[in-house]
Structures are given as C-alpha cells and as structure tokens.
Amino acid sequence: MGHTVTVTVNGTSYSREIEPTLLLVEFLRETLALTGTHVGCDTSQCGACTVLVDGRATKACTMLAVQADGATVVTVEGLAKNGDLHPIQRAFAKEHGLQCGFCTPGLMITAVDFLERNASPSDAEIRHAIEGNLCRCTGYHNIVNAIRTASAEMRQAASGEAKIAAEVQP
Amino acid sequence: MITHPFTYQAPATIEEAVQQLGKGDDAKVIAGGHSLLPLMKLGLAQPETLIDLRHIASLHQIRTEADGTIVIGALATHRDIAHDKTVRAKLAALADAAGEVGDLQVRARGTIGGSLAHADSAADEPAPTLAYDATIRAMGPAGRRDIAARDYFKGTFETALAANEIIAEIRFPAPAGRTGGAYAKFAHPASGFAVTGVAAVVTIKSDGTVERAAIGVAGVAAAAYRATEAERALTGTKADAKAIVEAAAKAANGITALSDLAASAEYRKHLVTVYAKRAIERAIQRARA
Ligand SMILES: Cc1cc2nc3c(=O)[nH]c(=O)nc-3n(C[C@H](O)[C@H](O)[C@H](O)COP(=O)(O)OP(=O)(O)OC[C@H]3O[C@@H](n4cnc5c(N)ncnc54)[C@H](O)[C@@H]3O)c2cc1C
Numbered sequence: 050m051g052h053t054v055t056v057t058v059n060g061t062s063y064s065r066e067i068e069p070t071l072l073l074v075e076f077l078r079e080t081l082a083l084t085g086t087h088v089g090c091d092t093s094q095c096g097a098c099t100v101l102v103d104g105r106a107t108k109a110c111t112m113l114a115v116q117a118d119g120a121t122v123v124t125v126e127g128l129a130k131n132g133d134l135h136p137i138q139r140a141f142a143k144e145h146g147l148q149c150g151f152c153t154p155g156l157m158i159t160a161v162d163f164l165e166r167n168a169s170p171s172d173a174e175i176r177h178a179i180e181g182n183l184c185r186c187t188g189y190h191n192i193v194n195a196i197r198t199a200s201a202e203m204r205q206a207a208s209g210e211a212k213i214a215a216e217v218q219p
Numbered sequence: 220m221i222t223h224p225f226t227y228q229a230p231a232t233i234e235e236a237v238q239q240l241g242k243g244d245d246a247k248v249i250a251g252g253h254s255l256l257p258l259m260k261l262g263l264a265q266p267e268t269l270i271d272l273r274h275i276a277s278l279h280q281i282r283t284e285a286d287g288t289i290v291i292g293a294l295a296t297h298r299d300i301a302h303d304k305t306v307r308a309k310l311a312a313l314a315d316a317a318g319e320v321g322d323l324q325v326r327a328r329g330t331i332g333g334s335l336a337h338a339d340s341a342a343d344e345p346a347p348t349l350a351y352d353a354t355i356r357a358m359g360p361a362g363r364r365d366i367a368a369r370d371y372f373k374g375t376f377e378t379a380l381a382a383n384e385i386i387a388e389i390r391f392p393a394p395a396g397r398t399g400g401a402y403a404k405f406a407h408p409a410s411g412f413a414v415t416g417v418a419a420v421v422t423i424k425s426d427g428t429v430e431r432a433a434i435g436v437a438g439v440a441a442a443a444y445r446a447t448e449a450e451r452a453l454t455g456t457k458a459d460a461k462a463i464v465e466a467a468a469k470a471a472n473g474i475t476a477l478s479d480l481a482a483s484a485e486y487r488k489h490l491v492t493v494y495a496k497r498a499i500e501r502a503i504q505r506a507r508a
C-alpha cells in the first residue's frame with residue numbers, strides 16, 4: 050500500500066507516493082536522485098548515509114522514508130548557500146580531510162550538527178562526536194583538524210555577525 | 220534494503236496503538252527503529268504491520284511530577300535524556316548512560332522505551348533504570364500496568380512486557396537529598412555496546428555514612444541485574460577507598476557471566492569489579508558535591 054509523504058529536502062518540498070519499505074536514504078538517492086548521500090554499509094555502522102532530519106544527524110539507512118513525512122532534511126547538497134561553500138566544506142578541503150571522499154558527506158553533516166551545539170570543542174569531543182562515522186582512508190587526523198578549523202571559522206563568523214548587529218542597533 | 224513487505228500506521232493516541240497492536244496479525248511497534256530496522260534488513264524480524272509511535276505527543280516528554288517523580292516518555296531519545304537538565308541534575312547515572320549509547324547518530328534516533336523493550340543484554344539504559352528503582356509503565360488492552368524495574372528484565376531480549384503492551388513511560392522516584400549517580404562503561408570497541416556497564420547510585424547521610432547504595436549492571440549477564448551483595452557491603456560504611464574496593468569486588472558475585480569473542484566470562488567478571496569501583500567513586504564524589 051503506497052503512502053504519500055511530504056518531505057522538505059534542502060529547502061524544497063517534495064510529495065511522493067512511496068512504499069513503507071523504502072528507507073530514507075533510498076528515497077533521497079533513488080526517488081529524488083540526490084546521490085551525494087552515500088550508502089557504505091546499510092547496517093547502521095558507517096555513517097556515510099548521515100543527513101540532518103529536523104536538525105539531528107541521522108543515519109538515513111536506519112530510518113523509513115514514511116517516518117520522515119513532515120520532516121525537514123538537509124543533505125550534503127544543501128550545505129552550500131548561493132554557491133558559497135559551507136565553512137565545514139571549506140575546512141575539509143583546506144585541511145585535506147578527505148582522500149577518496151566516500152565518507153565525507155556523512156562526516157560533514159555529523160560535524161554540522163555537532164558544531165551547532167558545541168561551538169568550541171576539544172579534540173577529544175570531536176573524536177567522540179564522529180564515532181559513528183567510519184573512514185577507510187584518512188586515519189581521521191585531518192578530519193579532526195578540519196572540524197576544528199571549521200569551528201574556529203564559524204565562531205569568527207558568528208562574532209562578526211554579532212558585531213554588525215550591534216553596530217546596526219540604533 | 221528491506222524486502223519483506225509490511226503495512227505502516229502512525230496513530231495519534233496510545234489507545235489506538237494498543238488496539239492496532241492487538242489485531243493479531245504479526246504487528247510490531249516502531250520507535251527509533253535502531254534495533255528493529257537492522258533486524259528487518261536481515262530478515263530476523265518480519266512484521267506484517269508496523270505501528271509507529273511518533274505522533275503520540277505525550278510519549279516524547281520528560282517531566283517532573285508534583286511529588287518529584289521524574290517521568291521519561293518512552294520516545295525520549297538517548298540524546299534528549301543525556302542533555303535534559305533535570306535528568307543531569309537528579310539522575311546523573313542515567314544521563315551518563317544515555318550519553319554513552321552507540322554514537323551521535325544512534326543517540327539522535329534511539330529511544331529509552333525501545334532500549335528497554337528490546338532488552339539487549341549489552342544495552343546501557345537498563346543499568347540506571349534498575350539502580351534508580353524505576354517503574355516501567357505499560358499500556359495494554361486491559362489498561363495501564365506498572366512493572367518495577369527489578370521484575371522487568373528476564374533475559375536477553377526477554378522482559379516482563381507482554382506482546383500486546385506498549386511502554387508509555389519510565390518513572391524514576393525523586394532521589395533523596397544527598398544522592399550521587401554515575402555510569403561507567405567498557406564499550407565494545409567495534410559495536411559500542413556495553414561489554415560491562417555499571418550504574419551506581421549512592422545516598423549519603425550528613426555524617427558521610429552511606430545510607431543507600433544501588434548498583435545496576437549491564438552487559439555482563441543475560442539480563443541486567445542489581446549487584447545486591449556489593450550494595451550491602453557499601454551501605455553503612457564511610458565510603459572510603461577500602462570500603463569502595465571491597466564493595467566493588469562483590470559486584471559479580473553469584474552471577475553467570477556471558478562469554479563471547481569480546482570477553483570471556485572470567486574477564487567480564489573482572490571488568491565488573493573495575494567498573495563498579497569507578498562508578499561508585501564518581502557517584503560518591505557527586506553525592507558529596
Ligand atoms: C550502530 C548502533 C550502535 C548501538 N549502540 C548501542 C549502545 O552502545 N548501547 C545501547 O544501549 N544501545 C545501542 N544501540 C541500540 C539503540 O540504543 C536502540 O536505539 C535501542 O536499542 C532501541 O531503541 P529504538 O527506539 O531504536 O527501538 P526500535 O528499534 O524502534 O524498537 C526495538 C524493539 O522494541 C520495541 N519497542 C520500541 N518501543 C517500544 C515501546 N514504547 N513499547 C513497547 N515496545 C517497544 C519494538 O517493537 C522492537 O521490537 C545501538 C544501535 C545501533 C544501530
């Protein structure tokens with residue numbers, strides 16, 4: 050029996066009729082052709098499929114698409130705004146936080162959720178946060194560097210915005 | 220990929236959910252799906268109907284009742300629990316345990332109700348649920364039923380919950396004045412599940428004597444258990460280093476420990492004493508603070 054679901058993905062609302070067996074990651078990749086979200090294991094282990102669901106980093110292979118009805122989803126394709134890369138994307142490039150790149154979308158999304166709640170994390174906190182994301186190439190060191198660099202840039206941007214807001218105040 | 224077809228419902232009330240669950244065809248409820256969906260992918264669970272609890276608003280809540288009882292809705296995620304101010308202040312062993320479950324993404328979706336219903340022997344939250352003497356409140360066709368944590372865990376994937384019952388909430392009595400709690404875990408390096416997880420909850424009197432000690436242990440035996448001999452050994456002492464070591468040494472007494480690739484039964488029993496010591500120490504520190 051088909052179900053009609055409406056999901057907002059990267060700012061666009063999509064209504065589709067789907068089977069309940071369809072996983073969220075299959076909905077994104079196959080129904081919506083957003084292939085930036087990867088499937089590494091399909092067993093909830095690797096985190097390659099991580100997307101934001103209502104702001105929370107979620108393994109999209111371990112959620113049914115019908116469970117996302119009404120939800121707001123952000124995938125790696127939604128990180129850049131008007132052609133400007135997200136600070137986490139710039140930091141992964143700058144710090145050489147990827148080699149083959151297969152794990153990268155999931156790691157960046159996990160980092161975005163984490164940095165939202167912890168603006169100046171320690172390296173130990175960063176490593177704890179990415180326990181659910183496996184990388185077969187980098188050895189993680191440059192990934193940790195990238196997340197730390199992104200956090201610094203995001204703090205700076207936030208304090209810049211606060212300054213501008215304060216200056217604009219009458 | 221899930222190949223076995225099923226129908227999906229997402230009722231708005233727990234009464235409707237109970238009714239749908241009771242219809243007879245092989246129906247199962249789904250909460251965070253982080254135990255059930257992996258089993259369905261493997262074909263180890265093949266429900267005909269999934270009843271999603273997510274639209275039942277009351278099940279998401281964490282609230283404190285007038286008498287101080289802290290009520291955690293079955294759908295509260297590990298992440299909600301780990302970050303909740305009241306839980307961190309009053310039920311620190313539960314906040315610790317929830318914060319140690321799996322990884323960031325698992326904590327974002329997995330729920331305490333799902334963890335207690337599934338009752339994996341290596342799950343974390345059963346340990347603090349036992350140590351705080353919580354009550355599991357279930358809803359079934361005959362209405363509401365309260366099950367004491369002590370009577371709830373029966374074995375690996377075995378509980379006192381009936382197939383036609385749904386956990387609505389987990390009720391934690393308000394801990395007495397100077398109570399401290401902590402959870403210490405030896406995580407399986409690959410899966411993250413508990414090879415050993417010890418929740419200690421200790422109440423001290425104004426003169427520093429231990430008035431009550433409760434120790435819940437996960438990961439070690441087929442079902443999470445209370446280390447009653449260790450509790451008795453600690454009670455009435457001043458909780459000095461010697462008393463803590465002596466109590467912790469009894470935390471696996473009388474237990475048939477599991478044995479697997481991660482740890483032999485003998486090693487598990489050793490780990491319990493080490494992690495019991497760490498949990499008790501931190502709980503006492505917090506009680507004194
Ligand atoms: C990669 C990974 C790592 C993990 N690591 C850990 C870990 O370290 N420690 C740990 O404790 N857990 C771990 N888990 C398990 C996780 O905590 C699950 O979230 C939890 O065991 C089940 O909760 P859920 O909400 O996902 O339940 P679901 O998967 O939705 O359901 C599980 C079972 O419980 C039943 N159920 C769910 N809710 C209710 C209810 N309210 N009433 C009655 N029955 C109900 C379902 O019918 C099903 O049979 C891990 C899981 C994964 C995928």
Ligand code: FES
Nearest residue numbers: 089090091096110
């Ligand atoms: S593909 Fe989802 S966790 Fe690996």
Ligand code: FES
Nearest residue numbers: 148149184185186
């Ligand atoms: S860069 Fe290849 S898996 Fe991480």
